[in-house]
Amino acid sequence: MSGLLKLKTAAELRQIYLRHEMFPTIFCDGCGLGNVLNYTLWALDELQLDLDRTVFVSGIGCSSRLSGYVNADGMHTTHGRALAFASGIKAAQPDLNVIVFTGDGDGSGIGGNHLLHTIRRNMDLTVILVNNFTYGMTGGQVAPTTPIDSFSTTTPYGNIEYPLDICALAQTLGAPYVARWMINQPYPPIKSIAQGIQKRGFALIEMLVPCPTAYGRRNGLKQLETIWQWYRDHTILIDDYEHIMHFGSPEERAALHDKIKIGVFQDYERESFEERWATLVEQVKL
């Protein structure tokens, strides 16, 4: 092919933000965790965030490997305690941008209590909670988010427990920014992550990520095309959901019962822990 090649920004993005010695990634075929990292980096690039003033914190699990690939300071902490460590970093150095990668088992199962109290405290963190419906790294055990009647290593006859809706929980606790996205569409998550980083206060972005190896294999979604299409078929935008609930026929409304709502669920201003802490220090200092 004759002609000069004009370099686009994606290759430059990789040059700036990635640790090349860590690549190739460890993720399985069809896993969407790489996409989550990709979208986070695009969001960082959109905001022109200084990598020297950004900390990536993660717990244990497939999703928590992500902090190792970014060319910034990071912490790979104990299981479920990523939010506790991140709170400590933010309390000690409030001017740092702290981004937490955590999984559904790590963030809502093992570290569920930390999630509750970090939201309640309203720490200024951006939490990217990657939900793949299972404990992927340890071999596909049932997680708090595993859908009812689905199969896993520890539920060989079907899961009888109702799943946890992490976004609804965060909304109830009053998190200033709550969103959920699937990874098939790149631009909404990029924009949402950028909004979450800019938000003063706790921002929770739940990403629905396909796991063909640990979850899909046991639930008839082993093929990559099938599992990626499953997420398209089983998600609905919150605006469309509300529209159909208001104006739709009973059949249309009945068709929504097994769909997962995606979109921005909550976006408002609330005084964060750091601001209240600074005010308190001003009040009581001698």
Added chain:
Amino acid sequence: MHVIELNEHWCKGCRVCVFHCPTKSLRIASRFTMRGIHPPELVEAERCNGCRLCELLCPDFAITVMEAVSVNA
């Protein structure tokens, strides 16, 4: 006119780019890379409209879409 550049050390041949391509201009090549996988390749360079969806959706940061600029232009 666009071309794709593939980092063959990072690509694991998961086909996410191939089945998401809106113009169906990518396909899995029959050759092997050094890692022993079949990489994607651009077969219909005229059909590719440079939407860069494969680049954004690649979980392994392996694809870059580039515009071929003519020397005489």
